[in-house]
Amino acid sequence: MRTLKNATILALTLALAMPGMLLASASSDQTKTRKEALQLTRSIERTSRQIQNVADELDAKSRSGQFSNKSHQHTLHQLKLHINEQLQPALRQLAEMQPDLPAWHQDAIDQMRTAAATLVANANAAIDARNDGSSRRVPVLDANYKQLIDNMSGRATVLTQIADATGDYASAQLKGNTAGLAITSHD
Numbered sequence: 001m002r003t004l005k006n007a008t009i010l011a012l013t014l015a016l017a018m019p020g021m022l023l024a025s026a027s028s029d030q031t032k033t034r035k036e037a038l039q040l041t042r043s044i045e046r047t048s049r050q051i052q053n054v055a056d057e058l059d060a061k062s063r064s065g066q067f068s069n070k071s072h073q074h075t076l077h078q079l080k081l082h083i084n085e086q087l088q089p090a091l092r093q094l095a096e097m098q099p100d101l102p103a104w105h106q107d108a109i110d111q112m113r114t115a116a117a118t119l120v121a122n123a124n125a126a127i128d129a130r131n132d133g134s135s136r137r138v139p140v141l142d143a144n145y146k147q148l149i150d151n152m153s154g155r156a157t158v159l160t161q162i163a164d165a166t167g168d169y170a171s172a173q174l175k176g177n178t179a180g181l182a183i184t185s186h187d
Contacts, residue, residue: 018046020039029113031174031177033097033101033154034101034105034170034173034174035174036097037094037101037105037170038167038170038174040090040093040094041087041094041108041112041163041166041167041170042163042167043090044087044090044091044094044112044116044159044163045150045160045163045164045167047082047086047087047090048087048156048159048160048163049156049160050086050087051079051082051083051087051152051156051159052153052156052157052160053083054075054078054079054081055149055152055153055156056076056153057075058072058076058079058126058132058149058152059146059149059153061075062139062140062142062145062146062149063140064140065138065140067129067139069138069139072130072139073127073130073131074085076123076126076127076130079123080123080127082091083119083120083123087116088116088120091109091112091113091116094109094112095109095113101162104169105166105170108165108166109164109166111162112159112162112163112166115155115158115159115162116155116159118151118155119152119155119156119159122148122151122152122155123152125148126145126148126152129142129144129145129148130145133158
């Protein structure tokens with residue numbers, strides 16, 4: 001009789017504890033996903049700041065007649081590396097985890113992807129404008145090229161601002177969760 005009673009108590013205890021354990025596991029997975037999304041968002045912020053610096057360098061070069069087309073091509077190549085090796089992989093990974101993130105973070109990712117797509121389009125057009133044979137105009141006299149550089153700079157600034165704000169908000173939410181605050185109503 002005593003064994004049956006103990007087995008019943010054990011079964012009841014497990015049945016009552018199981019949802020809590022599953023909830024804790026789901027919460028842990030959710031926290032892990034959010035931390036990874038935060039790291040990727042911070043990476044996008046750093047990369048977009050680097051792109052902004054390269055765009056500023058290109059802008060300064062385009063205002064001065066002292067820099068050759070080759071110099072512009074070299075700087076554009078640096079920009080292309082930042083985009084292809086840092087920005088796009090981070091955005092791709094963030095997009096993969098997007099469905100597992102809160103609605104506000106999903107919206108921010110969409111905004112980052114839109115800003116990045118415009119940035120990439122302007123970068124590609126600027127590269128085409130400086131390729132040998134594409135333009136015989138020197139960069140200082142090429143108004144279209146200057147506009148593309150200005151557009152890249154603007155998109156990099158927007159991308160940096162969105163990533164910065166998203167990272168700050170995500171970090172605050174994680175910090176609140178760690179402290180035991182219930183902030184799920186803000187998701």
